Amino acid sequence: TQLLEQSPQFLSIQEGENLTVYCNSSSVFSSLQxxxxxxxxxxxxxxxxxxxxxVKKLKRLTFQxxxxxxxxxxxxxxxxxxxxxxxxxxxxxxxxxxxxxTGTRLTIIP
Amino acid sequence: EPEVTxxxxxxxxxxxxxxxxxxxxxxxxxxxxxxxxxxxxxxEFLVSFYNNEISEKSEIFDDQFSxxxxxxxxxTLKIRSTKLEDSAMYFCASSAYNEQFFGPGxxxxxx
Numbered sequence: 001t002q003l004l005e006q007s008p009q010f011l012s013i014q015e016g017e018n019l020t021v022y023c024n025s026s027s028v029f030s031s032l033q034x035x036x037x038x039x040x041x042x043x044x045x046x047x048x049x050x051x052x053x054x055v056k057k058l059k060r061l062t063f064q065x066x067x068x069x070x071x072x073x074x075x076x077x078x079x080x081x082x083x084x085x086x087x088x089x090x091x092x093x094x095x096x097x098x099x100x101x102t103g104t105r106l107t108i109i110p
Numbered sequence: 111e112p113e114v115t116x117x118x119x120x121x122x123x124x125x126x127x128x129x130x131x132x133x134x135x136x137x138x139x140x141x142x143x144x145x146x147x148x149x150x151x152x153x154e155f156l157v158s159f160y161n162n163e164i165s166e167k168s169e170i171f172d173d174q175f176s177x178x179x180x181x182x183x184x185x186t187l188k189i190r191s192t193k194l195e196d197s198a199m200y201f202c203a204s205s206a207y208n209e210q211f212f213g214p215g216x217x218x219x220x221x
Binding site: 030033035041042044045050090094095097099100 | 160165215
């Protein structure tokens with residue numbers, strides 16, 4: 001059974017601070033995707049990482065795939081209230097099902 | 111920008127009734143998926159579909175469930191004899207290769 005553990009589960013920080021969310025697994029994935037989900041809506045794809053050690057940037061968000069393709073991190077610089085939401089990592093092998101992480105609920109306090 | 115669409119957005123049904131949830135995947139995508147999310151829980155995989163057949167299904171996807179691609183654009187999930195525990199958000203997703211794009215979901219409530 002492939003499991004993806006995210007940490008922390010909840011994170012509440014002040015606007016302007018930096019934060020890192022972790023996504024860890026004992027399984028190897030061919031790709032790992034990060035989504036953001038608002039209440040009552042579908043997950044929205046933020047980024048896909050496919051190569052071990054790969055780093056992708058999306059404005060103030062930096063995503064990294066671990067060298068062994070078992071883990072990933074999301075770093076947000078100078079967090080803003082608009083970053084508040086549920087962040088999900090999900091791993092896949094090729095076109096197979098996504099295995100979702102447990103989620104990190106982020107709250108940015110103005 | 112192309113997107114996955116789902117109908118209806120909300121569905122309320124009586125226990126034991128059949129429901130059909132509909133999805134229109136992104137037009138050039140070949141891989142289709144259904145996931146569900148029970149309130150407060152993780153998104154969990156139900157079934158994947160490629161080349162007009164099921165490519166993988168989870169243990170949740172038993173004989174109560176079926177999927178169909180009735181034409182070139184729609185992808186449906188049928189749930190027969192609904193149970194209370196089927197109440198959840200159901201998401202359709204489609205993919206061209208390794209990126210899955212999700213629809214807005216159908217909230218199914220079984221009374």
